[in-house]
Amino acid sequence: MFAAHPLPGREADQVDGLSIDRLSAWFGRHKVVEDMRLRAPSRKVTALIGPSGCGKSTVLRCVNRMHELVPGARVQGGVHFGGVDVYAPDLDAGSVRSEIGMVFQRPNPFPTKSIYENAIIGVRIARTTPRGRLMEIAETALSRAQLWDEVKDRLHKPAVSLSGGQQQRLCIARAIAVDPSLLLMDEPCSALDPIATFKIEELIRAIADRYTVVIVTHNMHQATRVSDYTGFMTIENAGDPGRLVEFGATTQIFGAPVNPATEAYVSGRVG
Amino acid sequence: MSPASAGGIAAIERHPLPIALRGERRRLGDSVFGAAVALTGGVVLLVLAAMVVFLVLQGLPAMRHYGFFSSITSQRWAPSEASATLSTPNPYGIVQFIYGTVLTSLIGMVIAVPLAVGAALVITDVAPRRLRRPLSSLVDLLAAVPSVVYGFWGLFALIPAIRPVVDFITSTLGTVPVIGVPFGGPFFGVSYFTAGLVLAIMILPIIAAVCREVFRSTPRNEKEAAVALGATRWEMIRIAVLPRARSGIVGASLIGLGRAVGETIAVTMVIGNAVLHINPSIFDQGATMSSVIANEFTEATEPFHLESLFVVGFWLLIVALVVNMLARVVVRRGVSL
Amino acid sequence: MGDRSTGRSWFSVMLPAIPVLAVGLSACGSGAGSSGVPSATPSPLCAGVNTPPGHTNGVASVSGGASSLSGAGGTFVAPMMSIWSAAYNTSDHVQVAYQSVGSGAGIAQVQAATVDFGESDAFMTDSDIAKAKGPVVQTPLVQAPVVVAYNLPEITSGLHFDGETVGKIFAGQITTWNDPAIKKLNPNVNVPNLPIAVVHRSDGSGTTFIFSDFLTKESPTWVSALGGKDKSVGKTIAWPVGIGGKGNEGVSAAVGQNSGGIGYLELSYAVAQNLTYADVKNKAGSFIQPCVKTAANATAGITDYPPDLRIDVVDVSTDADAYPITGLTWALVYQKQTDAAKAAALVNFFNYVLTKGQDVAATADYTPLGADLQKLCVGQLRKITLNGTPVAA
């Protein structure tokens, strides 16, 4: 079925992973992604790389059904996570999104809320947790986001008082506080300086033992540093939809790419 | 209003550019033009200052005669007694007008603010995109209907429509001792409540317009952050839109309040014009600062009557100035109306 | 939100309009002021034709008059003034712009000299004149009754009222229609158990002056409720209760709109709007229906007019057929005119009002001046001077 993109070995927990089948996406009449197929294994980091405008972010936003929020946007094909059809008609987009966390390009904590409130906001709206446990959850999430030590003494200060890198880690904490199974990251370091970037990368590696992570990046070094698997997307001509060209273990994609386009891109000759 | 162009020429000249030499005549024309526009700019300040000065000057005889604060410590407005009781307590107390203004504005705000905020949210975040512009234009249209038309409509359409409801309230809640007092009957149509209701409709579009601009300025990435956490639309509004807009909503409400405080003709037509004292029920007749001026101004022949109306005008101006200055400070800039 | 739910909201948008249409249509049908049948079967006193007095003793027309005059004053005389103004414009091509703003405003405008003439149902007192820019000639123009109109759907004939009862109502001491005091005066009428909606003027008013003058003379309760005779009569009153309506129009509108409403207004307003009004007890003890004739009776016996014609005719007649709340209304003109054209136009217009104008008064439910008074009024016109010389020949 996925002959074009040979998959890594079939571990037992493979069923928990993300699988995207024949996914196409449009903005109005403009097709931005075509015939995307991909499997991101459970509790591994999968990177999507490719030149800008190739539809990486759109693929990500199709996974947690954020794409459909854009007026005129349309999706075709299937997205399954843990064997569940994300687009099943009886499934609420909101519950999909609370199961699939997302971290954005720019840190976007809620500016009127404190660090603590930002960390637990997802839990609060989900109303799954008694109030008494909120602090415990905040601590766990902030610790996993490797932020706890830096903020534990000023939890009730505004989130915007943090530095950019800290804010992004707070956003990661916010996303994992609701205990998702899959974490989508859309170029999470593109607005950060190298030191902050390094901390985030470290963090991604650290949480990969619990969460399935899909990260979009245009930084190939980042992909090699954090990911287990890599998919390369590109567009052939301006105006064409983006396609997945090659998918495989990160070491394979960067060490021995099969497709010439991938080879050209990862060796820095294009893009 | 892109920040890049915010400064105009003055901003450009603060960063001097190589400018070609100019002729004397052109320079003269230039400075004349500059002086002229500076003068017109000054007119704005002049008008406002002149308003305060003239209202004070006109009201001064009454203020002097009765004492500066006497009018705002008494609630007896009886021009007919002015000549008879010059030495006895002040017949030009205006507390009941301040009360009327505050009460009607309050009723208006209580009704209009939630509706305006709701309408603005629908326009920015709930309605299908292609309906947002028409919806917003329609709500704006409410502000285009002249005050006198609202008053006329209030008198003939609104009063008969609310009469059964109010009669029900006065005959149930209104009969309860103590807490029923503000809802007591009988209801004769014109009342504080009717005026407040008309005010609500009149200030709703103003508050909605300001709120709309405020909500619209919510950064997209904050809304997405909420949605990505699985928030429903209402949760997204509550988390991402409303907290950020809090001061904007307060400012919008203050602008609406400023308008409600000063609204005259529509209120005059439906409030009942009872000037003597504060009536305890919201369904009773009353008067506001602006309505008493509209009613009595051109015929104030009794001693100190006209002067006292200027005193009312002065306090109305002060209230309006304070409310509007607060509003502008809170909203800061960027929203017209 | 899908399109479907938006469709629902559009539907709900139109919902509120539906009851409104019904309200609108029914309001169109019945109108505000009507309470069905007009007042009573006319009392015999009021039956028959009103004969025009045919006054012909005016001054000679002065040439060189201005083509327009600006006046302001009582709403009491406004319907009459519109008719005079329109007729005079047709015959003499002079526009008399009369703004019915209330008698208080009429006096205020004269004092401020913002109009060519003022008008008031309460003459200018010495202290009023002291605030004016010179001596003022005042002349009565017409007389009329102030009626006590009410809106009680089932009652279409004139209730009987005496001054004390009316005073108690307007002082807020009688608050329901089936009060014993009202029942006692109307033993055969089934007065409903409705709250009384008192309607009074919100502006300074000569009608208020005439009405409060009557109450002050007839109702001790009224006087004590208002705190003394110096406070119980005037163009403005510190009303203890009620709805304020602007002008006679506003009072009639408010009475018409409120079941249970009661207000005082000039007769022609009540007639034009089909409002029911009361028969009021006069000094002789009879309950008299207000009309052109009973109002004429109210001044018929007066012979000793003061030279400046400032006389209070309210509730003075002892005639058994006189309607007690009858008042005069005055024109207010500066004696010393400075503009020849305006002066001529003023004299010509008021000369018309006092002669031919009197003949049309009864058609508008106003009572023409009696012959004695009318002569004195024409005499007042002769007092108007231009740079020291009388304008009228």
Added chain:
Amino acid sequence: MTDVALPAARFRQRPALRRRRTKNAVMTALLLVAVALALGALAWVLVYVGIRGFSVISPSFLTHNPPGNPAAPGGGFFNGIAGSLIVVGIATGIAVPLGVGAAIYVVEYGRGRLRGAIRFFNDVLIGIPTIVTGAFVYAVWVTRFGFSGFAGSIALAVVMLPLVARTTEEMLRLVPTELREGSLALGATRSQTVLRICLPTALPGIITGGMLAVARAMGETAPLLLTVLGNDLFTQLNPLHRMETLSLQIFSNAVTGYEQAQARGWAGALTLIAIVLILTAVARFFGRRVQVENV
């Protein structure tokens, strides 16, 4: 945070979800009710005035004055309509140059505190009750020269001035700095730059602002009560005399008890609404063009 369970099960097992969805539906419904009430009020006013006015209005309503006897049927509000056009026209003539000038000062010339003060107090002036404006003009003008159409024009000009200044200011701000720099670099003076570059570029927006101010002034009643006073039977086109205006005429007819006068009042209200809505619609048409040009 428990250990990772099978997500398949958890997708549907977020408890509280039903409650959250219900709350969302309820709140959305409430928001829609808010809009429905606002639009319902608008529809109610327009339909009601429309029905009552439409049954009375006719060409002769627009060309005749009211009958001498207010209880008589027929006649119209020609004097008020003409008066409104004249009074508002003069007010526009006063307010637009002053407002545009003030805006030019604020955007192109002003610096520091004075500029800040003018901007701030211009906004404050927008919120001043118009009845106070009327009392002010009464004190300044009417006490000296009497009631007149012109006194009303002054009052309306005070109402319009800050509105015109405000929109013009916004529009001038939208003129790209590059245009100004280009002009100055070519050796044009400041005044030439403003008059030949900035104003023409901002013109459609300024017209929009002006028309919205005119629409507002057309409906103003309170300040005219204290300055124009009214002239209910005759056509008076000389603004130095007392005039009638449409808004005053509606007011005085609305509060009478005469059915026929009220009927004329409704027709007048319909006329006024039509004028105001047409002005607003045309202004929006210009306004939209401005926005499109700036995209």
